[in-house]
Amino acid sequence: MFVVATIMIILGMVLTLMRLFGGPTVYDRVLAVNLFGTLTVLLIAVKGFLSGRPDFLDIALLYALINFVGTIAVLKFFRYRAIGDYARTRDDEEEQS
Amino acid sequence: MSTAALIQEVLSWVLVVSGAFFALVGAFGTWRLPDFWSRLHAASVTDSAGMILLIAGMCLQSGLTLVTVKLIVIGIFLFITGPTATHAVANAALVSGLRPREAEGLIAAEPEPLTVAGGAEGDAEGTRKETAGAA
Numbered sequence: 001m002f003v004v005a006t007i008m009i010i011l012g013m014v015l016t017l018m019r020l021f022g023g024p025t026v027y028d029r030v031l032a033v034n035l036f037g038t039l040t041v042l043l044i045a046v047k048g049f050l051s052g053r054p055d056f057l058d059i060a061l062l063y064a065l066i067n068f069v070g071t072i073a074v075l076k077f078f079r080y081r082a083i084g085d086y087a088r089t090r091d092d093e094e095e096q097s
Numbered sequence: 098m099s100t101a102a103l104i105q106e107v108l109s110w111v112l113v114v115s116g117a118f119f120a121l122v123g124a125f126g127t128w129r130l131p132d133f134w135s136r137l138h139a140a141s142v143t144d145s146a147g148m149i150l151l152i153a154g155m156c157l158q159s160g161l162t163l164v165t166v167k168l169i170v171i172g173i174f175l176f177i178t179g180p181t182a183t184h185a186v187a188n189a190a191l192v193s194g195l196r197p198r199e200a201e202g203l204i205a206a207e208p209e210p211l212t213v214a215g216g217a218e219g220d221a222e223g224t225r226k227e228t229a230g231a232a
Binding site for chain 1 (some may be wrong): 100109110113114117120121123124127128133136137143147148159168170171174175181183186190191193
């Protein structure tokens with residue numbers, strides 16, 4: 001049964017990649033990357049059970065953490081054009097003038 | 098094989114396969130649906146239904162061990178962060194001025210001017226201008 005689940009998840013990852021490369025807006029791509037990350041976490045977990053080594057779950061947990069932080073970081077970058085620093089936006093300049 | 102173990106095996110089988118099915122359906126919807134907002138809807142299927150069913154199936158498979166604890170931790174984390182990330186993507190798209198595609202021939206009302214709490218975001222028009230200026 002884990003073979004069936006693995007094949008279906010990989011097929012889903014291929015479909016997500018097609019949306020990722022063909023997405024018209026940047027938000028489609030971010031959504032596809034987020035979905036791809038979730039599917040990767042599930043694939044790693046299922047693969048661990050498939051090969052009889054559930055130790056892979058640690059890697060899956062780490063990947064889930066990185067995936068979430070990465071999605072938020074990319075969105076923040078596209079909103080403010082900066083990740084850590086405070087970027088000046090047009091609103092700030094209007095407030096000062 | 099005792100009856101309880103058989104029931105556990107069959108239930109785990111059903112949960113894992115249906116979870117993989119929902120994961121595939123979500124990915125298929127993300128590939129095929131026509132605009133961003135409907136794709137967002139499809140992506141949530143994988144994030145919630147597929148993930149929960151798969152994790153529950155694997156929990157039943159492993160019994161009461163440390164593996165189950167790890168699986169539950171992964172499940173709780175994904176259960177919190179999946180909708181949060183989806184909400185962040187939707188919010189970013191809405192603030193940047195992306196609107197749902199309307200049906201042909203439908204005379205829709207003008208969208209309400211978007212006001213976001215905090216003041217730094219501005220309304221939809223201002224944000225659209227700002228995005229154009231930044232790009």
